Amino acid sequence: MEFSEKALVLKVGRFREIDAWVRLFSPVRGLYTAFAFGGMKSRRRFLGCLDAFNHVRFKVRRSGYRGYHCLTEAKLLDAPRVLRTEPARLGMAVNCLKFFEAVPLGPQGTAEAYALLRAMLAALETEPATPSPLFPLLFRARMAFLHGMLPGCARCAACGAPLAGEGAVCHVEAGRIVCPDCRNGLDGGVRQPLGSGALALFDAAVAKDPGHWAACRPEPAAAREFSRTVDLLVRYHMGLAWEQGGFVRA
Ligand SMILES: [Zn+2]
Missing domain, CATH: 1.20.1440.120 (Recombination protein O, C-terminal domain)
Known part of the structure; x- marks a missing residue:
């Protein structure tokens, strides 16, 4: 299952070498954590999106098998400076x-x-x-x-x-x-x-x-x-x- 929604990034952390977990808050789903595989390396894919306080439109894949969320695309809507x-x-x-x-x-x-x-x-x-x-x-x-x-x-x-x-x-x-x-x-x-x-x-x-x-x-x-x-x-x-x-x- 894949969906697209806007969300606020609350926190970002790294795990393993190049992967990131992202704590998100969405107006529909509330608080949840999603993984951005390769998020720490392929910055291009998530260009400037994976930082706290950003407002981002994400494409999210939900794995039916384990039930976790995985970010597949991101578009920055708004970022505080x-x-x-x-x-x-x-x-x-x-x-x-x-x-x-x-x-x-x-x-x-x-x-x-x-x-x-x-x-x-x-x-x-x-x-x-x-x-x-x-x-x-x-x-x-x-x-x-x-x-x-x-x-x-x-x-x-x-x-x-x-x-x-x-x-x-x-x-x-x-x-x-x-x-x-x-x-x-x-x-x-x-x-x-x-x-x-x-x-x-x-x-x-x-x-x-x-x-x-x-x-x-x-x-x-x-x-x-x-x-x-x-x-x-x-x-x-x-x-x-x-x-x-x-x-x-x-
Ligand atoms: Zn009174």
Whole structure:
């Protein structure tokens, strides 16, 4: 069986002398690994395609016998340049992809996740100034939202009142944000205070695109509240913490 589809290259590795394995994400199949036999030697066949962050149209043969995927042709659609030459941008892109791979979405979220990854890379490539250091945190919050946490950031999860002013809290174990009137009605557990600046960041994570994240310049206090809350939510609900360049099971 052979098919043709566009996919994002997430990672490339070498095996044996001249062969490569490629970690791909496609809007149809989601995350999968394919082999590019001769991929490290016959660069011409995959001309400039086998690098992380590339957007490529691949021809893929699926072996019925062992069930593995094998790349037979590639056409480069789009490759970031700025992203690869600036360590700050590159670091953020790697961080987002590592998180994405650690908590992949199920089949029903694949097309949306694909669009998000493309938008994430485009924002880091095209933002004129250095992208906001909060960018990876906003990405993680969006992923948490796509995984069904943080059902709403604009309204109190208990009474439905708009969350506008100060005094809201995030109940970490419940993954809910509530207004000042409802905060005392919660059972115990970790309650993270969120001022209006941090609430605006949660709203941006859920409702705005990565281009907006790259340009955001919040107050330091709001950035701290937001970062701490996202870290706690990710640790509690997804069991992950960022340590020494990778996500580890917390
Ligand atoms: Zn309320």
